[in-house]
Amino acid sequence: MTAEQFLSSMAAQAVEALYGVKADPSTLQVSVTRKDFEGDYTLVVFPLLRISRQAPAVTAQAIGEWLTANCPEVSGFNAVQGFLNISLSNVYWRETLQDVTADASFGTLPSTGRRIMVEFSSPNTNKPLHPGHIRNNLLGSSVSDLLKAAGNEVIKATLVNDRGVHICKSMYAWEKLFDGATPESTGIKGDHLVGDCYVAYAKLEKEHPEVIDDVHRMLVKWEEGDPAVRALWEKMNGWVFDGFDQTYKALGISFDRTYYEHDTYLLGKELVQKGLDSGVFVRDPDGSVWCDLTADGLDRKLLLRSDGTSVYMTQDLGTAERRFAEYALDSHIYVVGNEQDYHFKVLKLVLSKLGFGWADQIYHLSYGMVELPEGKMKSREGTVVDADDLIEKMYQEARATSEASGKLDGIPEEEKDRLYRMIGLGALKYFILKVDPKKTMLFDPKESIDFNGNTGPFIQYTHARICSILRKASESGLDAAVADESVLSPKEVRLVKLIASYPQKVAEAAEALSPAVLANFSYDLAKEFNQYYHETPVLKEQDATTLAMRLSLLGTIARTLRSAMGILGIELPERM
RNA sequence: GGUUCCGUAGCUCAGCUGGAUAGAGCAACAGCCUUCUAAGCUGUGGGUCACGCGUUCGAAUCGCGUCGGAAUCACCA
Numbered sequence: 166m167t168a169e170q171f172l173s174s175m176a177a178q179a180v181e182a183l184y185g186v187k188a189d190p191s192t193l194q195v196s197v198t199r200k201d202f203e204g205d206y207t208l209v210v211f212p213l214l215r216i217s218r219q220a221p222a223v224t225a226q227a228i229g230e231w232l233t234a235n236c237p238e239v240s241g242f243n244a245v246q247g248f249l250n251i252s253l254s255n256v257y258w259r260e261t262l263q264d265v266t267a268d269a270s271f272g273t274l275p276s277t278g279r280r281i282m283v284e285f286s287s288p289n290t291n292k293p294l295h296p297g298h299i300r301n302n303l304l305g306s307s308v309s310d311l312l313k314a315a316g317n318e319v320i321k322a323t324l325v326n327d328r329g330v331h332i333c334k335s336m337y338a339w340e341k342l343f344d345g346a347t348p349e350s351t352g353i354k355g356d357h358l359v360g361d362c363y364v365a366y367a368k369l370e371k372e373h374p375e376v377i378d379d380v381h382r383m384l385v386k387w388e389e390g391d392p393a394v395r396a397l398w399e400k401m402n403g404w405v406f407d408g409f410d411q412t413y414k415a416l417g418i419s420f421d422r423t424y425y426e427h428d429t430y431l432l433g434k435e436l437v438q439k440g441l442d443s444g445v446f447v448r449d450p451d452g453s454v455w456c457d458l459t460a461d462g463l464d465r466k467l468l469l470r471s472d473g474t475s476v477y478m479t480q481d482l483g484t485a486e487r488r489f490a491e492y493a494l495d496s497h498i499y500v501v502g503n504e505q506d507y508h509f510k511v512l513k514l515v516l517s518k519l520g521f522g523w524a525d526q527i528y529h530l531s532y533g534m535v536e537l538p539e540g541k542m543k544s545r546e547g548t549v550v551d552a553d554d555l556i557e558k559m560y561q562e563a564r565a566t567s568e569a570s571g572k573l574d575g576i577p578e579e580e581k582d583r584l585y586r587m588i589g590l591g592a593l594k595y596f597i598l599k600v601d602p603k604k605t606m607l608f609d610p611k612e613s614i615d616f617n618g619n620t621g622p623f624i625q626y627t628h629a630r631i632c633s634i635l636r637k638a639s640e641s642g643l644d645a646a647v648a649d650e651s652v653l654s655p656k657e658v659r660l661v662k663l664i665a666s667y668p669q670k671v672a673e674a675a676e677a678l679s680p681a682v683l684a685n686f687s688y689d690l691a692k693e694f695n696q697y698y699h700e701t702p703v704l705k706e707q708d709a710t711t712l713a714m715r716l717s718l719l720g721t722i723a724r725t726l727r728s729a730m731g732i733l734g735i736e737l738p739e740r741m
Numbered sequence: 742g743g744u745u746c747c748g749u750a751g752c753u754c755a756g757c758u759g760g761a762u763a764g765a766g767c768a769a770c771a772g773c774c775u776u777c778u779a780a781g782c783u784g785u786g787g788g789u790c791a792c793g794c795g796u797u798c799g800a801a802u803c804g805c806g807u808c809g810g811a812a813u814c815a816c817c818a
Contacts, residue, residue, distance in 0.1 A: 191758095199761065209760055211798065221798090247798085248761060289818080329818075426818095453816060462744075463814085470816040477818050506745060507813050533746085534811080572778065588780090600754065603746080605811070607753065616780050618766040619754080626780045634777050685755065688765080699773095699782050741780075 167669050168261075168662075169195045171238070172206050172251060179231040186216045197662070203243055204250030205662065211247045221247035258658045261665050262714075263647045266721050272667050272728040274316040274675075282488055283309045285500035286323040286418070290405040291331050291363040293356045294412055294552035296608045297502065297535045300597050303734065304532055305500040306418045307598055307680040310732045315675035320492060324424040324484070327402055333383040335359050336397050337376065338366035348404050354411065354553065355404030362401075415556050417590070417734055424484065430475065432483025436519060437469050445518045456515050466511050481512055482519075489523050496526045498678070503531040503603075530678050533605035535597075550610055559589030562614045563622075572741065584738050588622050591735045595621030598733050599684035619688050621735055624726060627691040628737035631723040634703055636739075638716050641704075645716035652711070656697045657718060663690050664725050671732075683729045690729075694722055 173193045180188045192212035198204040210217075210225045217224040222244055229242035229249050240254035265271050285305020288298065309319045339346075339362045348355045370376055386394040413419065437454050440446035446456050446468060454469035468479050488494060499509060509529035517524035537550060563585040567573055573581050596613045600606045616622040638645070653661065667686065674682035703719065706712040727737050 194760080196760085202761080207761085211760075214798085245761070326818075331818080451816090464743095467816055472816080474816085476816070480818095502812090503746070504812055505818095508818090510745090531746090536811095566780065570778085570780075572780090604754090605747070609753080612753070612767075615767070618780095620766085620780085622780055623766095626778080630778055630781085637777065681755090685765095688755095692765085695781060696783095698777080702777065704777050740778080 168206060168253065168665065169197075172208065172232075175232060175236050175239075176208050176228060179228045179235070180213060180216060182235075183227055183231055184216050188213060188216060198250050202245065202248075202250050203252070205253045205658070206251050208249040208251065209247060210249055214247075225249040255653055255658070258653050258661050259647065259649070259651050262653070262661045262718060262721065265661075265664055266647060266717055272671055272725065273314055274668060274671060277316040279316075279495040280318040280320070280492060281312055281496045281498060282320045282322050282492060282494050283312070283498045283500065284322045284324060285309075286420070287326060287501075288323075288409060289326045289331065290356075290402055291335050291359060293354075293360045293408070296537070296550055296552070296555070296597075299416070299552050299555070299593075300532060300535050300606070301500055301502070302413075302416060302418050303594055303597050304530070304602055304680065306416075307733050308498070308500065308530065308678050310734065311671070311675050311678075311680055311683070314671050314728075314732055317675075320422060320494075321420045322422045322424065322488075323420045324426060324429070325406075326426050328387070328398075328427040328430060330380060330384055331363070332398065332402075333380045333387065334366040334370075335362040336394075336401060337380050337383060338362040338369060339401065340397070342369070348407070354408045355406070356408030356412070357551075357553075359401055359405050359408075412552055412556075415553070415590075426480070429484050429487075430480050432487060433479040433481070434469070434475055434483070436482050436486060437475075437479060440468070440515075440519055443520070445515075456518070458511065458514060461514055463507075463511060463514070466515065468515075478508070478511065478515070481508075482515060485512070485516060485527065486521070489521075494523070494526070496528065497523075498528045498530050500530045500532065503533055505529070506531055528678070530602065532602040535606055535608045538607070538609050550608070555593065555610065555613075556590065558610070559593045559614055560585050561589075562616070563588035563592070566616055567741065576740075584741055587736050587738055588616070588625060588741060591621035591625050591730075591737075592616055593621075594733055594735050595624070595684060598680045599688075601681045602679055621730075622741075624687050624691045624730060625735075625737050626741060627694055628723055628726050629739060629741045630698065631694070631719045632739040634719060635716065635723070637704060643704075643716060644713055645720050646713045647717045648710050648713065650710050651714040653714070654701070656693075656701065657715075660690075660693055660697060660718060660722065663693055664721060667725050667729065670729075674732075680733050683732055687726055687729045687733075690722065690726060 172195045173190065176193045176195065177188055177190065180186065194209045194212065195206050198207045208228065210221055210228065213224055214221060217227070219227070225244035225247060229244055229251070232239045232251060233242060238253050238257040239251055241252040243250050283305055286298070286302050288294065294302070306321070309321045313319050342365050343362060346358065348358055351358065353361070383394060387398060437446060440456065441448060441454065446454050448454050451471040452473065453467060453471040456466045456468055458464060458466055466478060467476055469475060485497065488497060501509070506529065509527070509531070513524050513527050516527070567581070567585060567588070573584065592614060597606070599619065670682055670686045674680060701715070703712065703715045706715060730737055
């Protein structure tokens with residue numbers, strides 16, 4: 166139970182004892198006290214005036230007195246107008262610190278028993294990953310870990326878009342213009358080489374629009390299983406997958422299940438028949454099949470072309486049905502940009518019209534576009550900012566900053582390199598994940614590599630600082646422990662209060678599917694610690710009990726930061 | 742045109758299930774390293790929370806409208 170919940174229930178008792186009326190729980194609002202006022206938590210008494218029939222200050226005073234008299238955890242209060250500021254006792258905070266320290270699974274919520282599939286990344290094999298893809302990958306991966314921490318079983322899935330006209334375009338360009346070039350012969354990363362083919366094709370088609378007919382013939386051959394076309398397709402896809410694997414590895418991203426569109430693009434056709442039988446779908450005279458959604462405020466949606474081939478929606482209907490059956494899912498989350506809001510609205514609606522009860526367990530985690538300073542990026546015109554370049558640039562920047570400080574002098578090159586990667590990646594991940602997923606965000610490559618202020622490296626640095634102190638303490642044979650005699654300073658109480666709110670933050674973040682909640686929490690905690698650090702010497706403390714308590718507090722802060730940042734996929738170094 | 746989302750400091754973002762004087766970072770300026778890591782800390786300046794009306798004891802937060810921006814409405818994916 167959180168302190169807020171505890172005080173809210175105590176306040177309910179107070180109201181009943183004082184006024185003989187049970188207050189509606191929603192009228193007992195307890196929040197953290199603003200920092201310019203004395204107190205830990207604040208009860209807003211305005212909603213209770215109806216019951217007390219007294220002035221705000223009088224009501225606040227009465228409840229404050231009752232709580233102080235009847236609740237040992239409450240050490241004092243002050244009433245400012247309608248705000249009752251409550252202070253909790255030092256004993257309460259000391260016990261809270263003891264509880265958190267002893268709780269090995271602190272921050273991991275009890276099991277919900279729910280199994281959730283999270284689909285993300287779902288790359289197009291024509292295009293190297295750009296910042297929009299990075300946001301998708303980082304969000305998907307982080308939300309998966311977040312849902313795990315919130316007590317769910319999570320299956321990370323991706324659907325590789327490995328077939329279709331667009332792939333044939335790259336294949337066509339490669340055959341015509343690339344003279345047998347391979348990643349090995351050119352030294353170009355596989356996904357980039359194929360991306361170059363796609364760009365080259367776009368240019369070619371502009372000059373010779375008739376080449377599209379050749380591409381369509383190629384697609385027909387692919388569908389017929391023509392050995393030569395299939396062989397080329399497999400070869401080029403192989404290059405792309407090798408390239409993607411490298412990038413995924415660099416980003417620290419993995420999947421439990423990979424689906425390929427060439428396996429799934431025919432799914433959903435049976436559902437079309439089912440819809441026709443039940444009258445949910447209609448067939449037009451030309452043979453095309455539609456679902457009429459005008460009564461729901463949407464348009465008519467095509468589900469089967471007049472030539473009998475399926476569209477993207479058809480496939481999505483089929484894969485959703487298969488996944489819910491295959492994994493007995495309780496829920497399915499699609500991490501896809503908000504440009505596809507309409508698509509997912511239709512998907513859910515059509516599935517529920519088909520009678521699937523799980524249709525309302527489908528969630529579209531609709532994240533905002535990533536904009537670059539020069540305007541929206543267009544991969545067809547060649548990638549403006551590429552994921553691999555970006556990762557490399559962050560690494561270089563981390564190295565430069567670190568070498569300038571000289572703090573890592575004397576440790577092995579290999580270890581340094583690992584740290585540079587950790588820091589560069591931490592900066593990139595934090596920069597993207599600290600923003601509310603729903604919001605359109607601006608990605609300025611110049612600003613993203615800033616390592617000061619509200620950034621990943623700031624939190625990593627804070628962690629390294631703590632580790633440095635703990636290392637020195639350990640070398641001196643000092644132990645960390647919170648004794649019952651320990652007394653916490655106001656700053657220490659603030660830190661414990663923040664730490665104690667962590668499980669609640671995990672729950673909030675999971676509810677909102679927003680890793681940004683944890684990024685902000687981590688920043689607040691790190692900032693609070695740095696202030697504490699500057700005014701409170703730890704290792705020089707003369708009192709052994711206090712010193713041991715501080716070491717314990719530091720260890721708990723470090724652990725909490727590791728947990729929260731771990732959910733964002735960001736590692737924290739022990740030195741930097 | 743219909744629908745959906747967005748508009749908070751010069752810039753990037755918090756705050757939004759209604760609560761006290763709207764917060765950080767960056768950028769600018771002024772300080773702090775014989776003392777546990779200065780990737781840090783302290784201070785100064787910077788706001789009509791796009792605008793208007795409404796609901797409320799109380800609105801950045803909720804509702805309606807206006808203006809501005811974005812996305813989407815394909816026999817594309």
